[in-house]
Amino acid sequence: MLALRISIFTILISLSGNAQGYYHSPNDTLWASTVLDQQVTMNITQVHTSNDTLQFVWQKLLVDLPFGWDATICDNSNCNLALIDGDTTLPVLPGDDGLLLIHCTPHITTGVGIIQYTMFEINQPTQLDTLTWIIEANELSLDEKFNVSGELFLTKDCLIWLGEELMHPTVNALCMNGSKVELIYNEALNEISLKKLKPGFYWITIEDKGKNYYQKIYYVEQN
Secondary structure, X not given: OHHHHHHHHHHHHHHHHOOOOEEEEOOOEEEEEEEOOOOEEXXXXXXXXXXXXXXXXXXXXXXXXXXXXXEEEEOOOOEOOOOOOEEEOOOEOOOOOEEEEEEEEEOOOOEEEEEEXXXXXXXXXXXXXXXXXXXXXXXXXXXXXXXXXXXXXXXOOEEEEEOOOOOOOEEEEEEOOOOEEEEOEEOOOOEEEOOOXXXXXXXXXXXXXXXXXXXXXXXXXXX
């Protein structure tokens, strides 16, 4: 009986030691909007919630940036001069937090860029997180851009565009995990069909005549 109790206690200690011990703040996906030649800085912090020393391994998963954009990545050890393939952070002591930080400067080309890295704590390699940074660059500031744009209205399984005339726009839905779904715009009805989407939050992006528009929606599939 004593041996059984010791075994159970050992298992409980082992399970407790495998708890994640941190969370990502503000979350694991960040969105930023900027203008050409203006750098954005986007930091995802690994908030330490345990009394253990943590250490993180991070690796590049996806980089999809428009032509002429520059981006770099930093952790608590180094600020690299590019989006390198990966690295291991310095140990994160109790009371300190980890970080993975992106600097991005869009040059020449407007559009939307996506950067994704995976990350895990060195003693918990099966608990893999995917961190996503989404950056939109425009020729105009947000206030200027919305002064010349329109507005999207969600109705049933489509979006209605009310604004200046669109001429063969490119429309995409960006999922919160960074994936992209191309949508169809019906010029006659000023409608964007959402039938390709699953329920959830999306950023809808419209690129037309060198201008970019975006709006966040929550889509609920209609019966």
